[in-house]
Amino acid sequence: MNESAELVVLALKLLKCNQKTLAEKLSVSATQITKWKAGDYISIDMREKIENMLDLKGMPTNMVLMSGSVENAIQWTSLIDTIASIVGGMSETGYETKPLVYQEELGELGWSTFLTLDEMGVVLPDTFPNELKEANQAYNDDSDEYDNEEAFDVIINNPYSALIYKIYKNLNDVYGFYAAYVHKIMFNDELDLFCTDADNIEPSLMDLAASKLNEEDTQLATNFLSFRLKTKTNFEEWLNIVKLAAIERNVPLGAELLDMIHQSSDALCHNAERQALGLNKERLHPDIYMNELLVGMRTMHAVLPHILKKLDIQVDVLGSQL
Incomplete structure (x- = not known):
């Protein structure tokens, strides 16, 4: 039940009336009461009117x-x-x-x-x-x-x-x-x-x-x-x-x-x-540890070809030295 429906149900309960009577008190149609009770939005002005009528004293609906x-x-x-x-x-x-x-x-x-x-x-x-x-x-x-x-x-x-x-x-x-x-x-x-x-x-x-x-x-x-x-x-x-x-x-x-x-x-x-207490300062969570490993591996993959080229080492696509 959303806030609009809650407010209508509460009004019917506290005023001890039916939807037709509530509609008359608020100068709206009985259909509008039905829509509000089903969850349709109630304007701020109408909400204030209903809350003042119920004298909620600031209490949440x-x-x-x-x-x-x-x-x-x-x-x-x-x-x-x-x-x-x-x-x-x-x-x-x-x-x-x-x-x-x-x-x-x-x-x-x-x-x-x-x-x-x-x-x-x-x-x-x-x-x-x-x-x-x-x-x-x-x-x-x-x-x-x-x-x-x-x-x-x-x-x-x-x-x-x-x-x-x-x-x-x-x-x-x-x-x-x-x-x-x-x-x-x-x-x-x-x-x-x-x-x-x-x-x-x-x-x-x-x-x-x-x-x-x-x-x-x-x-x-x-x-x-x-x-x-x-x-x-x-x-x-x-x-x-x-x-x-x-x-x-x-x-x-x-x-x-x-x-x-x-x-x-x-x-x-x-x-x-x-x-x-600061007792977790040296603690490294596995998620972060795994992330650092992945970052390190990416760096190695980026740098390794340059190192191999400088050492004049050639490898095939499967990683075997030629």
């Missing part, structure tokens, strides 16, 4: 739709920010996990998190859990009801918040590997990777982090197996674009980039940490 109400979306956004602040400080890769540490727009992290949860097949409860509201308040309002340790226990034991917490922990490691080995290559102007599908890598790191969950942690994710397969397939395609571009331009790779897909979160953490 997908969060309100998945959580069931604007109030629920606000509660989930606040809890997500709390979990991000907890997990963001746990990174051991030597790199900041920017999606968790820097949030430029209200609900931006919540929007991307809910997008991943939706792809995984997670259905949120109709009502925001009261115990999570109290635990979140302990962090945000310095509540005296219980301390942060107790609040933390509540968060990691609730199945929904625990799932988000574990995804973010994996994101620390996935983002660390990305920052250590991929980010600099992506921003290499000579490679022009932002004109390719590799541009999807950074915005999709949340999906890759979620795909590394243990199966026992994915009971709420009814679509997890197909989600994991799709995510791995996409990342293999995107990372191979980066590898090929780097090898063609002799840009060093500090690690096998496909490890980002196949290695565990712990292994990615250790690899990123080695790079952050």
Whole structure:
């Protein structure tokens, strides 16, 4: 479901009306509502009109739709920010996990998190859990009801918040590997990777982090197996674009980039940490080593005929000396 369809479905749900009534409220035809619901583009002015009518309070459409109400979306956004602040400080890769540490727009992290949860097949409860509201308040309002340790226990034991917490922990490691080995290559102007599908890598790191969950942690994710397969397939395609571009331009790779897909979160953490500590300086990746061999062989093929001519050595086409 794209953004236009989400907004129409949300309007029908929150306004508790049918498509004909919604069309009258917006002064458009019922056919136009059907087209929007099917995914046709909604103009910026009309989108603003619908959002103001729904009084979304700045909440992303997908969060309100998945959580069931604007109030629920606000509660989930606040809890997500709390979990991000907890997990963001746990990174051991030597790199900041920017999606968790820097949030430029209200609900931006919540929007991307809910997008991943939706792809995984997670259905949120109709009502925001009261115990999570109290635990979140302990962090945000310095509540005296219980301390942060107790609040933390509540968060990691609730199945929904625990799932988000574990995804973010994996994101620390996935983002660390990305920052250590991929980010600099992506921003290499000579490679022009932002004109390719590799541009999807950074915005999709949340999906890759979620795909590394243990199966026992994915009971709420009814679509997890197909989600994991799709995510791995996409990342293999995107990372191979980066590898090929780097090898063609002799840009060093500090690690096998496909490890980002196949290695565990712990292994990615250790690899990123080695790079952050400068322990990979002497390391030459096999892809680059093979590329240097090929370059060397081409050079030898170009120079060898001149050497043989100078030594007055003649060879036939099969390489035998005459």
